[in-house]
Amino acid sequence: METPVNAPFKEKVRIEINNLREMSFKNKLDHIWEYYKFHIVAFFVILFVLLSLLNIWVFNKKPETVLFVSWNAGFATDEQEDSLREFLAEQLIDEGAHEEVIVSQFFFGNDDPTVDMAGFQRTAAMIAAGMIDFFVVNTELLEMYTEAGFLQPLDEFLNEIMAIDPDVYERIMENVVMVMLERDGVNEERQMGVKIGSSPLFRKLGMFEQELYMSVSITTGKTDNVVNTLILFFE
Secondary structure (H helix, E strand, O other): OOOOOOOOHHHHHHHHHHHHHOOOHHHHHHHHHHHHHHHHHHHHHHHHHHHHHHHHHHHOOOOEEEEEEEEOOOOOOHHHHHHHHHHHHHHHOOOOOOEEEEEEEOOOOOOOHHHHHHHHHHHHHHHHOOOOOEEEEOHHHHHHHHHHOOEOOOHHHHHHHHHHOHHHHHHHHOOEEEEEEEEOOEEEEEEEEEEOOOOHHHHHOOOOOOOOEEEEEOOOOOHHHHHHHHHHHHO
């Protein structure tokens, strides 16, 4: 029986059911595919998207990053990098929390201006997205990042550390580096980095003494974790 075009929805359903009852199993499959293939394909596409989103949001939800360290200078083995990440995670993450610390090594100075420019642009994009919390840099990058506006002065962080642990504050102040910073056309020296190459934490992790500095990203939103990390370096 043909289904009238202008028939009410319930009537169309009734007629379609009656038609299917009269068909063989194979004819039913052919009929359903012929008339409903676009609906079937759309259903499975939507189902696939929903399952993918559930996998991302629920079943395999990405851990929240409590600290992102962009390691841009110096040398560390994979084992030392893992040791640093694991140590910071133990100190900053509550047991059972679905969180992570990321230590990402990304270097410049490849004697290829194109590669260096791509790296610089990538860093700028990550800063704009608020992904990076602090950097490990050398003297050249500390000055370059300061000039580029990637870093913020450490005054706020150091004041918090002084209130939390005056002894650690004194040790950190012995390693603070002043860099010329331009703001609103005015140049002044500001506390922009802390020398960490010979810090107690690096020695504990077996890292070679290097001219490395910790500096804070201008867009970090994790002030407490940055403060706690600085303390951990010099406890």
